[in-house]
Amino acid sequence: MDEFSFIDSIKQQSYGQTSLIKGVGDDAAVFRQSNQDIVTSVDTFVEGIHFARSTMSAFHVGYRALAANISDLAAMGATPAFYLASIVIPKSWPMEEVTQIFAGMQELARYYTMDLIGGDTVSGSELTLSITVIGYTDKNKARYRSVSEDGDVAFVTGTLGDSRAGYHILTNPGTYTNEPYFIKRHQMPSPRVDFAKGLNLLSRVALNDISDGLANEATEIAEASNVTITIEDNLIPTSLSYGQFPENLQHKWKLYGGEDFELFGTVSKRNWKTVSDIAYQTGTPITRVGFVRVEEDKSGVFLNKNGKRERIFNKGYTHLK
């Protein structure tokens, strides 16, 4: 397969977004958006750093990379619209495998009617996938980390630690309960787009997606809002068979594991009922896990566990976002 056939094979035959004027096929793509705010973000994934072929098929590499990007849009309360995908292809990757990366992205993109409107294909020594996503929010309804307030309820969607547990299963052969569930959570995460979109009803909610672990995401909100967030350890939601893993790993994964692509947020007590209703309507499990306080000269995240309150720190990595 040469480069022309490759590009033909990944090019969309038709587009779903009505705001698109020109997709792939010129020097750049063109769209128009007069009624909503535009949200954009980029993430880059490198083989051996962000994924390994031993635990991810090419299809899953693409699927998960786009899911991670869509999750950033969800964390802003935005609905996905477009993506641009740049890929560095080493000789060791046959083009047929590379098309599977695009098939994985397309599978998820189709679900959200996202259009692939640009990209670049270059050779290099290391498979690198860089995805830029563009989405829309209602005007002034983008969700920031900096709006958390004293008295807020802190919540998370779904269950935490599952992706890391799936990775553990893939890298530590053995007998596990609900193996396919954990593996799917690792390879094909579901960003919480519908729920985030539903939150449009509210005037204020602080939101972050859990890409680098609950401790990290909560810390980002606490620091941006200059508040403390206290999380009750026994309230952190985990899945049914999560208890099969050693306790120290359970603790580590649910707080620092990351890549679950659930949402963490805070909202006023008064609006907690509305948030729960939106979660119910969008089929999103949601759990109240703690509370927000303004404490003099202090910001950060604290964990209440076995009657003790201890500060927990950001152990994730950082991006320019």
Next chain:
Amino acid sequence: MDEFSFIDSIKQQSYGQTSLIKGVGDDAAVFRQSNQDIVTSVDTFVEGIHFARSTMSAFHVGYRALAANISDLAAMGATPAFYLASIVIPKSWPMEEVTQIFAGMQELARYYTMDLIGGDTVSGSELTLSITVIGYTDKNKARYRSVSEDGDVAFVTGTLGDSRAGYHILTNPGTYTNEPYFIKRHQMPSPRVDFAKGLNLLSRVALNDISDGLANEATEIAEASNVTITIEDNLIPTSLSYGQFPENLQHKWKLYGGEDFELFGTVSKRNWKTVSDIAYQTGTPITRVGFVRVEEDKSGVFLNKNGKRERIFNKGYTHLK
């Protein structure tokens, strides 16, 4: 320098675009644009493939990469507004050098009041820079390759072959006339934004930027518009001291050299005067180099040279755009 200091060092302290609502610092950036169409494109540059440290300082790597992206916007008739920059950093690149890549981008970005609104910083084995640019055009004034028509005048801005000549000087030590000029054209190309923006006056102009060589860009317009484009070899504009290089190289570079980031376009004879006026007003050298014909069942580019007409082919590479 750790990653936090690095990100702090490249983060803009203030933003220049009035359409920007939220820059770096959350899950994604947010902007609003109700009055213009939005244009976006991505390009990826890999060390050893797109640039070598022997011919490019880190500063130039960044400057030229952003220039190439801005040139794509110019080719759409768009004004640059934002960029997102993802970088894969190998251990062999000290962080101080990497900040120079960003300094190079910032130098050019400042000139256009472009804001850096996102990015990602990851480690890997090979320096890879992926830039997404976002710009604006007046509504329905994006410039496509597909609108070239029978009887059009074909033109190019500036002079061709200079970038490739600069690269030749850098890789073949010797004595050359106007060395700094050619080297600057290679390391710090100037995209033709003002001229492209000036063309907004016109209802129709086909436009492409010369990133992969005149032959390639003209072919793209000819194929997209289903026309033939004939170029007069002796009209292709070259710079004053270009004649110092061997004739076969002169021929090769001006047609296939690429990376001059000039513009190639076609416009009706009636509007050629207006295009010349816009070029004059924006300080842009412009040259009429050929003409467009509709010929039955034929599309492609022909070169008139020494009384002979020969077909020339696309020898560039291709991107998903």
